[in-house]
Amino acid sequence: MxxxxxxxxxxxxxxxxxxxxxxxxxxxxxxxxxxxxxxxxxxxxxxxxxxxxxxxxxxxxxxxxxxxxxxxxxxxxxxxxxxxxxxxxxxxxxxxxxxxxxxxxxxxxxxxxxxxxxxxxxxxxxxxxxxxxxxxxxxxxxxxxKAISEYGLSLIKDGDGILTHCNAGPLATSRYGTGQGPLFLGKERGMNFRVYADETRPLLRGARLTSYELQKAGIDVTLICDNMASIVMKNGWVQACMVGCDRVAANGDTANKIGTSGVAILAKYYGIPFYVLGPTSTIDMNCKSGEDIHIELREPEEIKEKFYQEPVALKDVKCYNPSFDVTDHSLITAIVTEKGVCYPPYTESLAKLF
Incomplete structure (x- = not known):
């Protein structure tokens, strides 16, 4: 190792x-x-x-x-x-x-x-x-x-099960990462977590990157398909969800890798805290809500062909391939930044950061 x-x-x-x-x-x-x-x-x-x-x-x-x-x-x-x-x-x-x-x-x-x-x-x-x-x-x-990881680590405890989506570790940032930063910092301090990493279709960043980083770091990681998050939560194996972010609106609506909003909805249903971790540079106070966030659409080949020896759908089948979705602020337990942990109402707590 x-x-x-x-x-x-x-x-x-x-x-x-x-x-x-x-x-x-x-x-x-x-x-x-x-x-x-x-x-x-x-x-x-x-x-x-x-x-x-x-x-x-x-x-x-x-x-x-x-x-x-x-x-x-x-x-x-x-x-x-x-x-x-x-x-x-x-x-x-x-x-x-x-x-x-x-x-x-x-x-x-x-x-x-x-x-x-x-x-x-x-x-x-x-x-x-x-x-x-x-x-x-x-x-x-x-x-x-380092600061985000410190604040995030204060929200979880030794032995917790943590569900992640996409990749927000060292490869995506510097050193520890954001969404997965607390896991690496905790490991350095002798803490142990059970991590369930969503594969994160269609580009499999959870499978290719997050599980790679965690496995190399000696952290207990179990790779799951995106559609397995519900049963893992229902089984009582998850005590918190931690994800990164690509843009946060002034009201707390958060754009992150496609599928993040679905994880947040499941977490809400099962009563599991859902934490978004990211730097204040991702908070766009000029963006009032998620409605103002432009969502990038990507090529259909990422769904039908990438990572497959042969296409998994007919050539003429239409695809809808948004790279991100927006998680409503009402589904987010807290937003963790390098300046501290923000709680609802986010229109007030985020504004205080600036």
Whole structure:
């Protein structure tokens, strides 16, 4: 069994040693192969985000920050206004890769503010500011994950059964993770949990990533199909549900991987606490409710063909493949951030964070 520190401190995204490209673990190849990719072109970075080679809201933000810095290095304009124009074109292009994950635009906007901070500086100085800001975003994410994990761990106890959906562990973030962070932190402190990991169709992130991380960390994990969550809850094996988030509206409505809202509905029925864990950067106070969250639709091949030797449905069969759904705030027991645990009414508790 690998040492847990090797798992929790894995760098799924980083800046290359020479500072000219983004290095990521290709998560589409896990769990059978561990492959690292070096991304230096706008097209490669966009493709890595869109095709989920890098995924998880915080990891996407880190990748975007490093990515736009590396692309800024390639801008040949020395005039500030022309540099800014080219920078904004590259920023808009990267921002189009995943419209639901707020961390993408959040990180890119932070990087743009570094460019706008002092127009008197020359381009060379601005590039140094961009590098410093991207490294700061990564460091902040490491600290954020630890804080979220601490707060989340306070909500569960040794021996609990925890049900997860999708992946919000180290691969999706930095260090411990968000939705699964408390499990890794608890393990380091000698606590034991029984984890039931939804496979999370259609891209099987729970099977390929979450069960992989937990198994490597020595945490008791049982992989289940998404449609088995109800019987596992009914059997009394689950004391809490913990998930990550891609966007949280001002009223607490939360967008997360497709199927999350179904888990929340089941948890409500069986009287099981349902916790959403994520950084304050995923909270969009300009988004009033889940009705305002744009849901990304993906290709039908992910349902009919991916992971199968042969298609499992006829070619002409129509598919509806939303990447996310929205969990109503009334189904969420608490929202855990790096600044503390928020309880209903979320219009008040979330606002206090800002």
């Amino acid at each position: 690998e040492n847990i520190s090797k798992v929790t401190h894995i760098e799924s995204v980083r800046l290359s040693d020479d500072g000219t490209c983004v290095v990521i673990i290709d998560q589409t190849q896990l769990p059978n192969r561990t492959e690292y990719l070096e991304l230096s072109s706008a097209e490669d970075i966009w493709d890595a985000i869109y095709t989920l080679k890098v995924r998880g809201a915080p990891a996407i933000g880190i990748c975007a920050a490093y990515g736009i810095y590396c692309l800024a290095l390639q801008i040949r304009e020395t005039d500030y206004d022309r540099f800014l124009c080219e920078f904004r074109k590259k920023k808009a292009y990267l921002d189009s890769s995943r419209p639901t994950a707020v961390n993408l635009s959040w990180a890119l906007n932070r990087m743009e503010r570094a460019v706008l901070a002092d127009r008197s500086k020359d381009v060379g100085e601005i590039l140094e500011l961009l590098k410093a800001e991207s490294l700061k975003i990564h460091r902040e994410d490491i600290d954020m994950c």
